[in-house]
Amino acid sequence: MTSEVSTPRADRRLRRARLVTLLSLAGGVWATVLLPAVGLTREPHAGRVALGAVGILAFAATQTAVLYAAVTPWLAQRWRRRAQLALAVMAALTVPLVAPVAAGVWPTWAWIGAALVGMAPLVVRLPGALAVTAGTLGVSAAVAWWTGGPVGRSLAVTGGIGVAVAAVNWFQVWFWDLLVEARQGQAAQARLVAAEERLRFARDVHDLLGHSLTVIALKAELAARLAPVDPARAGREAAEVQRLAASALTEVRESVHGYRAVDLGEQLQAVAEVLRSCGVRCTVPSLPVDLPQPAATELAAVLREAGTNVLRHSRADWCRIRIDRKENVARMTVTNDGADESGPDAHSHGLRGLADRLAAAGGELRVRRQDAVFTIEATVPVPS
The missing domain is CATH 1.25.40 (Serine Threonine Protein Phosphatase 5, Tetratricopeptide repeat)
Known part of the structure; x- marks a missing residue:
């Protein structure tokens, strides 16, 4: 049995x-x-x-x-x-x-x-x-x-x-x-969260590139046909192809770095539901009404990684999430008990990648452990 x-x-x-x-x-x-x-x-x-x-x-x-x-x-x-x-x-x-x-x-x-x-x-x-x-x-x-x-x-x-x-x-x-x-x-819930995020990213990339590449292909074909009969117009179409390609590249880079619009509220609800389904008490905070989208996107990436760490690297009974804004800084703190000694630390690959990402945006990631309580604190600048 x-x-x-x-x-x-x-x-x-x-x-x-x-x-x-x-x-x-x-x-x-x-x-x-x-x-x-x-x-x-x-x-x-x-x-x-x-x-x-x-x-x-x-x-x-x-x-x-x-x-x-x-x-x-x-x-x-x-x-x-x-x-x-x-x-x-x-x-x-x-x-x-x-x-x-x-x-x-x-x-x-x-x-x-x-x-x-x-x-x-x-x-x-x-x-x-x-x-x-x-x-x-x-x-x-x-x-x-x-x-x-x-x-x-x-x-x-x-x-x-x-x-x-x-x-x-x-x-x-x-x-x-x-x-x-x-x-x-x-463990399956943690893997499912990661798989859903990969699928979301794949859909985003498809949506971004599908339309742009179709238009680029059509305009490049038009420029090729016009080159022998109307070089001036062919040159304009080629320039448009170049502009569209540069725009598509920018959009892909923004998607890869997480700068596209992300609903932080939905991310909070999703992470909280997964944690609760695994027996972890979790409360969802209210979001600051004046939190800009770029800051929300950065904090959403930290939230996803923090939620995954709670599931994979702890035996937590509770998890507290707090998000606030003070003047020109938005701050998110994720704290949980039951931290495993073999769990993530400040040098883990996921947290190190987040630290690099926040640093590029002018923010900072701090990690600390006190006994069995593990805390991730992320700060990002918010324009006045």
């Missing part, structure tokens, strides 16, 4: 949740070893005690391997199958090794059967788990009959305790799977 999709190993919060889940599952597994071990204390024959101890410990070890695979999504499938096969083989070997221990006095193998039933939902799907449970109950009854113990007691231990253990194990691994899927969804 565990997801097969690769999970980022560097996510500290997810690693801690995985460790807690693994320790909880392992604690339950090794607790089940104690009850079969009671039979070892009631067995007078030393040889049976030794064989029983080997069987119990080997079975517990293979259980641990299967549990590790269940909460390790990046583990190769072949290792997962090997762990499951080892558990199946060891479960079969416990019958001759453990069943004779404390025969008729303590249901030693019935407790092994309960642990096996408890592991079934982690190894196979529901129909298979039901089949494993039915088979284990049959073996438990046969062992009780063979060793002279009460069949009803063995079935109660294997069935009742086994189903309870299965429910607990299934719930813990199911909850872990939810955490993995949520983290993968958060």
Whole structure:
């Protein structure tokens, strides 16, 4: 039932949740070893005690391997199958090794059967788990009959305790799977934001160049036709082609550098919605009414990068965005908690590119970290 999709190993919060889940599952597994071990204390024959101890410990070890695979999504499938096969083989070997221990006095193998039933939902799907449970109950009854113990007691231990253990194990691994899927969804949201921005830029470039290049092509063709019959007019058309080409080049450069009109309010809403969908509390500020379009465009670029950093490089619970204007300076501050030590700093490629861009416009980008709080502050000049 565990997801097969690769999970980022560097996510500290997810690693801690995985460790807690693994320790909880392992604690339950090794607790089940104690009850079969009671039979070892009631067995007078030393040889049976030794064989029983080997069987119990080997079975517990293979259980641990299967549990590790269940909460390790990046583990190769072949290792997962090997762990499951080892558990199946060891479960079969416990019958001759453990069943004779404390025969008729303590249901030693019935407790092994309960642990096996408890592991079934982690190894196979529901129909298979039901089949494993039915088979284990049959073996438990046969062992009780063979060793002279009460069949009803063995079935109660294997069935009742086994189903309870299965429910607990299934719930813990199911909850872990939810955490993995949520983290993968958060990463997908960050990738989606970047992809949407690339598509927007591609559409802008297409809109800019499509019309200009069509007109340039038509006028160049006209100039070529006029050159033999009307050189003066052909020269004027060629000059117009040159003007149009220069204009198109200017527009492309402005688009690449983000100087075209960008709705900062829409950017704020989009970033806030993405953050909220990933569980980050975010409030949208009101924009200064007198913020010029060039300044808004520069701040929108910083906002997009800051929002992406919150999703990719932190485990933030909250994010605060503030935009204001004081005299000839527009300022935006983006602050979030949960900053990861391996996250962006002032020298990251995205932030360095923004710093260069703002510097070209006469602005400045500042980055600071205080404990787990990360702050990006951007300032751009505003004409009086």
